[in-house]
Amino acid sequence: MADELTPDELLDKIDYGTDSGNWLDTTKSVQIRPGMYCYAAKPESVETLGLPNARSWNPTEEDWKLPDNWQQIIHDGIKERLEKFRTFKIFMDVCVRCGACADKCHFFLGTGDPKNMPVLRAELLRSIYRNDFTTAGKILQKIPGGQRLGGNRPLTLDVLKEMWYYFFQCTECRRCSVFCPYGIDTAEITIMARELFNLLGLNIDWIATPVSNCYTTGNHLGIQPHAFKDMLEFFVEDIEDITGVDCTPQFQKKGADILFITPSGDVFADPGTYTCQGYLILFQYLKEKYGLDVTWSTYASEGGNFGFFTSHETMKRLNAKMYYEAKRLGVKWILGGECGHMWRVIHQYMDTMNGPADFLEVPVNPITGTKFHNAASTKMVHITEFTADLIKHGKLELDKSRNANRIMTFHDSCNPSRGMGLLDEPRYVIQNVCDHFYEMPPNTIRENTFCCGSGAGLNAGENMELRMAGALPRATALKYVHEKYGVNTLGTICAIDRAALSTLCEYWVPEVEVAGVHELVGNALILPGEKERTEDLRMEPLPGCEEEE
Amino acid sequence: MTQKYLIPLTAVFLLFLVAYAGAGAGLGWFFGIVFPYLAVIAFLVGFVIKVMGWARSAVPFRIPTTCGQQKSLPWIKQNRIDNPDTASGVFIRMLLEIFLFRSLFRNTKAAFNRNASNRITYSWEIFLWLAALAFHYAFLVVLLRHFRFFTAPVPSWVQFLEALDGIVQLGLPGLFLSGVVLPAAVLFLLARRLFDQKVRYISQGSDFFPLFLILGIAVTGIFMRYFTKVDILAIKEMTMGLVTLSPTIPDGVANLFYAHLFLVSILFAYFPASKLMHLGGVFLSPTRNMANNTRAKRHVNPWNYDVPIHTYEQYEDHFRDKMIEAGLPVEKKE
Ligand code: SF4
Ligand code: SF4
Numbered sequence: 001m002a003d004e005l006t007p008d009e010l011l012d013k014i015d016y017g018t019d020s021g022n023w024l025d026t027t028k029s030v031q032i033r034p035g036m037y038c039y040a041a042k043p044e045s046v047e048t049l050g051l052p053n054a055r056s057w058n059p060t061e062e063d064w065k066l067p068d069n070w071q072q073i074i075h076d077g078i079k080e081r082l083e084k085f086r087t088f089k090i091f092m093d094v095c096v097r098c099g100a101c102a103d104k105c106h107f108f109l110g111t112g113d114p115k116n117m118p119v120l121r122a123e124l125l126r127s128i129y130r131n132d133f134t135t136a137g138k139i140l141q142k143i144p145g146g147q148r149l150g151g152n153r154p155l156t157l158d159v160l161k162e163m164w165y166y167f168f169q170c171t172e173c174r175r176c177s178v179f180c181p182y183g184i185d186t187a188e189i190t191i192m193a194r195e196l197f198n199l200l201g202l203n204i205d206w207i208a209t210p211v212s213n214c215y216t217t218g219n220h221l222g223i224q225p226h227a228f229k230d231m232l233e234f235f236v237e238d239i240e241d242i243t244g245v246d247c248t249p250q251f252q253k254k255g256a257d258i259l260f261i262t263p264s265g266d267v268f269a270d271p272g273t274y275t276c277q278g279y280l281i282l283f284q285y286l287k288e289k290y291g292l293d294v295t296w297s298t299y300a301s302e303g304g305n306f307g308f309f310t311s312h313e314t315m316k317r318l319n320a321k322m323y324y325e326a327k328r329l330g331v332k333w334i335l336g337g338e339c340g341h342m343w344r345v346i347h348q349y350m351d352t353m354n355g356p357a358d359f360l361e362v363p364v365n366p367i368t369g370t371k372f373h374n375a376a377s378t379k380m381v382h383i384t385e386f387t388a389d390l391i392k393h394g395k396l397e398l399d400k401s402r403n404a405n406r407i408m409t410f411h412d413s414c415n416p417s418r419g420m421g422l423l424d425e426p427r428y429v430i431q432n433v434c435d436h437f438y439e440m441p442p443n444t445i446r447e448n449t450f451c452c453g454s455g456a457g458l459n460a461g462e463n464m465e466l467r468m469a470g471a472l473p474r475a476t477a478l479k480y481v482h483e484k485y486g487v488n489t490l491g492t493i494c495a496i497d498r499a500a501l502s503t504l505c506e507y508w509v510p511e512v513e514v515a516g517v518h519e520l521v522g523n524a525l526i527l528p529g530e531k532e533r534t535e536d537l538r539m540e541p542l543p544g545c546e547e548e549e
Numbered sequence: 550m551t552q553k554y555l556i557p558l559t560a561v562f563l564l565f566l567v568a569y570a571g572a573g574a575g576l577g578w579f580f581g582i583v584f585p586y587l588a589v590i591a592f593l594v595g596f597v598i599k600v601m602g603w604a605r606s607a608v609p610f611r612i613p614t615t616c617g618q619q620k621s622l623p624w625i626k627q628n629r630i631d632n633p634d635t636a637s638g639v640f641i642r643m644l645l646e647i648f649l650f651r652s653l654f655r656n657t658k659a660a661f662n663r664n665a666s667n668r669i670t671y672s673w674e675i676f677l678w679l680a681a682l683a684f685h686y687a688f689l690v691v692l693l694r695h696f697r698f699f700t701a702p703v704p705s706w707v708q709f710l711e712a713l714d715g716i717v718q719l720g721l722p723g724l725f726l727s728g729v730v731l732p733a734a735v736l737f738l739l740a741r742r743l744f745d746q747k748v749r750y751i752s753q754g755s756d757f758f759p760l761f762l763i764l765g766i767a768v769t770g771i772f773m774r775y776f777t778k779v780d781i782l783a784i785k786e787m788t789m790g791l792v793t794l795s796p797t798i799p800d801g802v803a804n805l806f807y808a809h810l811f812l813v814s815i816l817f818a819y820f821p822a823s824k825l826m827h828l829g830g831v832f833l834s835p836t837r838n839m840a841n842n843t844r845a846k847r848h849v850n851p852w853n854y855d856v857p858i859h860t861y862e863q864y865e866d867h868f869r870d871k872m873i874e875a876g877l878p879v880e881k882k883e
Contacts, residue, residue: 086606094830149754183836226875343740421619421632443671539860
């Protein structure tokens with residue numbers, strides 16, 4: 001990040017005193033600045049999915065190469081979505097601009113840019129809605145100066161560019177929604193806006209290319225089947241070095257009990273890879289002890305769903321593979337790994353889009369007999385629900401002391417916390433595998449949790465300034481517990497987090513490491529027949545096994 | 550910026566003058582009869598159209614914002630109100646939302662200190678919640694008290710409410726608490742819009758207009774009650790005429806009253822076309838009024854349609870050789 005801002009320079013820029021101009025003016029507002037935006041989608045990726053207007057273009061150039069009737073396309077797009085989504089329609093109408101959400105967004109807190117206040121982000125689109133779709137707006141248009149009063153404006157190219165810029169500065173984290181008296185969810189508005197942009201081929205590459213990869217190869221990195229298998233086997237070797245036990249997984253096994261799907265980030269990037277090793281260790285343990293038969297699939301090898309950041313339709317297209325594969329393999333139910341937006345999609349959308357999953361059974365943990373009533377229809381269980389249940393029933397032999405060097409805190413990922421309510425399960429697991437656990441301040445955890453700043457497809461390299469600014473609220477809370485309790489490890493249950501928070505820590509709190517919850521489980525779990533372990537999954541000495549200097 | 554609030558302020562003032570002067574010029578029937586009827590019709594029709602418009606739009610996905618622990622394993626304590634999985638939980642969540650503005654109650658204020666620790670700090674911000682609550686309840690009480698003008702005999706609950714509202718006896722006529730709280734709350738909300746930089750930036754003319762309008766209504770009402778003694782009997786005769794659909798224009802109705810009534814009528818007519826419709830919207834907001842049970846119960850999307858997907862067969866066709874070579878199971882061997 002040599003060419004980017006230092007933390008101090010970034011902090012110097014923050015000023016919550018907003019400018020006093022009228023935000024409806026676009027004259028000086030459309031300044032798409034390097035470091036704050038992501039590169040445009042490559043035409044090949046857009047083409048793979050058959051989405052409109054594939055071409056190469058550059059957001060900083062004047063000409064965005066839009067179709068001639070682009071205004072009509074957006075107008076019709078808004079109209080269609082107003083009918084299809086009551087959320088959208090109500091959220092366009094009822095905001096009272098009370099400002100309760102204004103200082104809840106991590107991007108506003110980190111940049112001080114007034115257009116990053118959730119209400120204003122939504123107003124960018126509302127100004128068009130009011131102009132084109134409301135009686136008041138239609139009347140006000142005709143009165144000189146009337147548009148200023150009602151806050152409506154016609155859709156010009158500058159307005160479009162401004163919207164594009166700011167709707168790709170929202171990570172769809174929903175924190176604003178918690179505080180709004182009407183539950184207005186700016187994330188939902190961002191989702192609609194991004195759908196509209198996609199009608200004009202205005203996606204970013206860090207979303208479009210993973211989506212196209214997921215679609216054809218099954219995972220967003222485009223790892224081909226044999227390579228996927230190789231990567232897991234590579235972990236198996238590492239695990240064998242560390243524990244002396246062979247944890248080779250099964251692939252595409254017909255008739256297995258459970259199909260396991262995790263985000264491919266876990267297979268590809270540190271520190272997610274350690275979490276992945278944790279899964280392998282857990283499944284080996286359960287197979288050895290209780291005969292549980294878990295299979296992976298290279299076809300459905302992606303839990304993360306970047307389609308969610310594209311359009312509802314694309315989300316559905318990617319998500320469909322989970323059920324499709326579960327049915328083909330004839331498993332009983334599906335277990336899902338640690339991922340944020342993957343779980344928002346599974347929890348709130350999957351059954352509705354791609355169900356009913358009547359070819360699966362209501363999930364029962366065969367080892368404890370627990371029936372997961374909360375997943376009775378989707379037939380899909382979160383791995384922390386599963387592991388927490390095993391621990392509660394005393395089915396896992398754990399040696400906590402192997403994580404004794406980890407002074408933990410936990411980052412609630414936005415999607416599982418505000419779109420699901422998965423709060424206590426991961427905490428329970430952490431507390432059973434680690435000795436030291438401290439919470440960050442209450443305004444920054446659970447439903448108040450702060451985004452990593454890189455969610456919703458903004459985890460690219462070129463927008464680092466935006467990401468680090470957005471990461472600031474999470475970082476200051478983390479820094480606080482680091483200084484107060486000596487916290488050195490940030491636990492999380494999201495693959496994007498494992499990547500994004502590592503960068504965040506490097507930048508803001510370099511003394512803290514990031515670990516998935518199942519990495520810690522993998523460290524603590526005593527595998528049958530294991531040798532005496534001296535290293536953790538990162539191949540660093542276990543507490544008490546450090547070499548003498 | 551200034552035009553955002555000066556124009557609405559001027560507009561309310563002009564509306565007042567128009568009615569005041571108009572009534573003086575003998576147009577009482579228009580401000581006292583025609584316009585109120587039109588306004589009520591506009592309100593009712595507009596309100597219904599708006600709500601029906603919302604209700605017509607689909608709710609394809611169950612996407613509540615969850616603000617607490619989900620229902621999962623039996624030994625994990627669920628937050629039944631903020632993360633309800635049943636209709637009764639949702640009902641309580643909505644009651645708290647509608648009557649106590651629960652989400653607003655959570656409001657915090659963030660501050661950033663550029664110093665050694667560079668912390669962002671959060672403090673509980675209760676004033677917006679308090680002012681909003683005070684405003685809405687005072688408004689409700691005032692509205693209900695006005696039933697005295699539309700009913701004969703005056704029902705006992707109105708009398709009881711009046712007694713409660715006037716419990717602090719200060720001089721004659723008795724001072725109504727709501728008459729103090731309402732303007733005070735409006736002034737606070739106005740001050741916030743004018744002096745809090747963030748809120749000023751996001752405010753539109755359409756945010757100031759209703760505040761000035763309501764302030765105008767309150768001020769004219771208070772004036773009539775405490776300062777220029779208006780002929781209450783004449784007014785009641787007129788209002789009773791309006792509700793019994795046999796309107797009359799009695800003598801002795803003060804021009805100030807016409808102005809008051811006109812501003813009220815404007816508020817009614819303006820209501821459905823404005824952000825004031827949050828009154829209806831709060832009931833229908835899908836992030837609040839749905840249970841978080843999507844994994845447990847199936848929910849149907851009325852416009853769900855089939856989409857092209859990349860099937861396993863296509864996948865295997867594409868990668869078959871590589872899969873066989875890597876020892877992965879395949880459906881077709883060649
Ligand atoms: S909290 Fe809700 S009503 Fe208030 S400004 Fe934000 S979105 Fe609008
Ligand atoms: S959803 Fe998150 S990122 Fe988007 S406006 Fe709200 S708080 Fe900001």
